[in-house]
Amino acid sequence: MILSLRESAKDGVLVRAVVTTSLRLFVGYGVALALGIPLGVALAKQRLVKQTAGPLIIGLSSIPSICWLPLSLLWFGLSETAIAVVVVLGSLLPIAVATENAVRLVPPQIERAALTMGARRLRLLLSVTLPAAFPGILGGAKLGWTFALRSLMAGELLFVSGGLGQLLETGRDLGDTALVVGVMVVILVLGRLAESLVFERLDRVVVRVWGVAT
Amino acid sequence: MSSFAKPISGVHRTSVDRPLRLVTGRAGTSVSLDNVELSFADRRGEQRILESTSLDIRAGEFVCLLGPSGCGKSTMLNLIAGLLAPTKGKLLANGRPIVAPSPKRAMVFQDAALFPWLTLRSNIEYPLRLQSIDQGEREARSEELLRLVHLFRFADHYPHELSGGMRQRGAIARALATDPEILLMDEPFAALDAQTREILHAEVERIHTLFRKTFVFVTHNVREAVRLADRIVLMGTRPGRVLREVEIALPRPRPANDLRMSEIANDIANIIASEVEKVAREEADDAWLAPANSVRVGSHRHLGGSI
Ligand SMILES: Nc1ncnc2c1ncn2[C@@H]1O[C@H](COP(=O)(O)OP(=O)(O)OP(=O)(O)O)[C@@H](O)[C@H]1O
Ligand SMILES: [Mg+2]
Numbered sequence: 251m252i253l254s255l256r257e258s259a260k261d262g263v264l265v266r267a268v269v270t271t272s273l274r275l276f277v278g279y280g281v282a283l284a285l286g287i288p289l290g291v292a293l294a295k296q297r298l299v300k301q302t303a304g305p306l307i308i309g310l311s312s313i314p315s316i317c318w319l320p321l322s323l324l325w326f327g328l329s330e331t332a333i334a335v336v337v338v339l340g341s342l343l344p345i346a347v348a349t350e351n352a353v354r355l356v357p358p359q360i361e362r363a364a365l366t367m368g369a370r371r372l373r374l375l376l377s378v379t380l381p382a383a384f385p386g387i388l389g390g391a392k393l394g395w396t397f398a399l400r401s402l403m404a405g406e407l408l409f410v411s412g413g414l415g416q417l418l419e420t421g422r423d424l425g426d427t428a429l430v431v432g433v434m435v436v437i438l439v440l441g442r443l444a445e446s447l448v449f450e451r452l453d454r455v456v457v458r459v460w461g462v463a464t
Numbered sequence: 465m466s467s468f469a470k471p472i473s474g475v476h477r478t479s480v481d482r483p484l485r486l487v488t489g490r491a492g493t494s495v496s497l498d499n500v501e502l503s504f505a506d507r508r509g510e511q512r513i514l515e516s517t518s519l520d521i522r523a524g525e526f527v528c529l530l531g532p533s534g535c536g537k538s539t540m541l542n543l544i545a546g547l548l549a550p551t552k553g554k555l556l557a558n559g560r561p562i563v564a565p566s567p568k569r570a571m572v573f574q575d576a577a578l579f580p581w582l583t584l585r586s587n588i589e590y591p592l593r594l595q596s597i598d599q600g601e602r603e604a605r606s607e608e609l610l611r612l613v614h615l616f617r618f619a620d621h622y623p624h625e626l627s628g629g630m631r632q633r634g635a636i637a638r639a640l641a642t643d644p645e646i647l648l649m650d651e652p653f654a655a656l657d658a659q660t661r662e663i664l665h666a667e668v669e670r671i672h673t674l675f676r677k678t679f680v681f682v683t684h685n686v687r688e689a690v691r692l693a694d695r696i697v698l699m700g701t702r703p704g705r706v707l708r709e710v711e712i713a714l715p716r717p718r719p720a721n722d723l724r725m726s727e728i729a730n731d732i733a734n735i736i737a738s739e740v741e742k743v744a745r746e747e748a749d750d751a752w753l754a755p756a757n758s759v760r761v762g763s764h765r766h767l768g769g770s771i
Contacts (some may be wrong), residue, residue, distance in 0.1 A: 359577040365565040366545055367591035367642065377590075381581045460580050461624025 251375035263417065264313055266434065271402065271411040274330070278337025279398040285388060285395065286342045290349025291375065307343060315340030315397070316404040323409060333405045340401030348390020352383035385456045392449050414440075486639065493559070494523040494646060494678040495544055500553035502539060502661070510541040513539050516553065519697065523558075523645075524676040528683055528693035530732075536704025537682040541648050544680060545571050558645060566589060570639035572649040578623040578634055585619040588638045595642065609637040613667065629660035633667065641670070646678045662720050665691050667716055686729045686736075691718060696732065700739060707739045 292299040293307070302430035311359050326332040356379055364378040380387070406415020414433055456462065502514040514536045522528050528535045542548040543555060546565040555562040557569060570591075578587045588606040597605075610616040613633040623631055632652050639647055649668075653661045669692065672679055683689050689696045690712055698707040710732060714724060 276482070357575075357577070359575060360579065361575045362542075362547055362565075363571060363573065363577040363579075364543075364590075365547060366567070366569065366571040366648075367638075368565070368567045368594045373594070379578065384581065459622055461622065 264433075267412065267414045267433075268440070271406065271414045271437075272440065274333055274337060274402055274413065275352065275398055278334045278402065279341055279395060281334065282338045282341040282345055282394055282398060283391065285338070286345030286390070287349050287380075289342070289389070289424070290346040290387075291353055291379075293350040294353035307346065310339075311343040311347065315401040316408070319405055319408060328409070328411070332409075333402065336405045337398050337402050341398035344397055345387075345390045345394040348393060349387050350384065352386025352390070353379060355386060356382040377433045385460055385462055388449070388452055388456060395444060395449070396441075399437075405438065476497040492523050493520050494525065494557065495519075495521040495680070497558045498545070498554040498556070500543060500550045500555055500730075502536070502543065502548065503551045503768050511701040514543075514550075517706050519706065521678060521680065523678055526565055526672055526681065526692055526694045528681045528689035528696045529699060530683055530686065530689040530696050531699030531704075531707075532684060532701055534704075535699045535701035537684075537699060538650050539704065540699075541650050541680060542573070544646070545648050567595070567642040568644050569646045569648060570642060570644035572632070572639050572647065572652045574651045574654050578631055578638065580623050583620050583622055584615060584626065584634050587623070587634060588641050591638065591642045592771070605641060606637075609640055612671070613637045617671045627660075628656050629664060632656065632664060636668070636671070640675075644677065646680065649679065649681045651682050651684070654683070654685075661688070665720065666717070668692060674717060686732050687725070690714075690725050690729045690732065691720070698732070698736065698739070700743060708735060710735070711719045 289303075289307075294300075315336055319332070322332040322335040326335065360382050361374065364374055364396060369378060402413070403415045406413040407419055407464050408415075414437055417433045418430055419435060421427070436441060497517055497519040499516045499518055500514065501512070503510045503512050505511070517540070518673050529540060531537055539548065543550055544557070544562065546562045546569065550562075557566075562569075578584070579590065579744060582590060588609055589602045592602045593607060606619075607616065610619050613636060615630060615633055615637065618626060618634075623634070626634065635652070638646075653664050656664065665688070668679075668681075670711045671677075679692075681689075681692055693712050696710045696712060698710065699705065700707045710728075712728060714722065714728075718725065
């Protein structure tokens, strides 16, 4: 296994695959956060958005995100955009739904207190509502991360070139079990790394500051 | 009580270079409600929450709103805060219409509502930040307030690291940060044990004496109202309305176990009981209301019984 990995590493295939996958993950997940959190806030705060987009979102979230891949390929061709769409759709909805719930669960007292102190609109949202909802949003972000990783792997395995998913496929084509297992270990390490570098740290902050576990 | 002299001298010492406004209370009316009425629309139609109410609160006065659960005490406080708009009538603060919440009318809630992600110090500085007050002054002011409520040692604690009583003191300090004219307190000590509550009563009384701000304090505890108020506004329920007003002319500072306080509390409990009976008798004509009445009388009895 180590040997197979070392071979792949030597001709740079492994490094390139790791970089490609990581980039796709970061971009897709980043876009999902950037869209999902505002969407969740809007769902919680704007009745009109809830009434129009709410049922749609619940409906869409019951479609496994990889099912979007064929459509995405038709629209965007065999491109980075196609895979990004799948990753974004995979992690956006859990993030939005968790954000919506977290914002809804902010004790009204907290926002009222801020209102009486003179906080309004965007200031209120950024300095009070979002921090108050942060532990819940973090929960959604974690969920979103695992969904992003799954969607991306499925996408890479199925269609898209480059990345660890495709390296897995290559391993299978070559009958190279060691390579397949090796790549799986690399994927595991990537996932764990993100967990321990980002989410576990944020979890500790939440425990220390908010005094609650996510 | 032994802590009485200390903080006052503390404020005097620091008040030279950065004065807290010591006297806000001017002669005159601080808050006035003129035929204020509030209804909510729900599935069953219009629900009258607060029947037409008129009330004048003098500047520097300590008013307690006393009444059973659901009589609209919080609603009235939210109206004064500007968090709710009345269905009918006018509300004025210092002669100006109340149209929105304002830092001039600070609010303290039952469960502190301190921001859990900010340290106590940052909580107190938050309203100052909103007013773009520079860092030096913010720090000076939060230090002064932390000392005022005896929490300076806990400045860098997060709310969850404080006891319930400390959180309420912190919330009071934060409410004072913007030097409001009016302090609105919604059952701020309801969740505390008797000892802690007693200590906080003394603190609130001291702060009231010190700054002469107008206080509107909501409670369903008769003793607490008598302990703190210059005037008690007795409220009844369904729909919420003012039953009667009682002036409490006891001198301050009031010792926690003053016998005269118990007597007044008894009198007020009797007033409540007779008002309840009166209302019950009036409404008992209507057979359909009878079951609801019995529940209501029960809750009032509980109010009196919990003294
Ligand atoms: N947003 C709302 N919509 C409809 N009814 C409401 C709303 N807010 C409060 N009420 C009703 O108004 C009445 C008065 O409520 P309020 O919270 O002012 O009572 P309260 O005197 O503060 O009671 P408590 O002592 O339990 O805090 C209650 O019957 C409540 O059900
Ligand atoms: Mg209330």
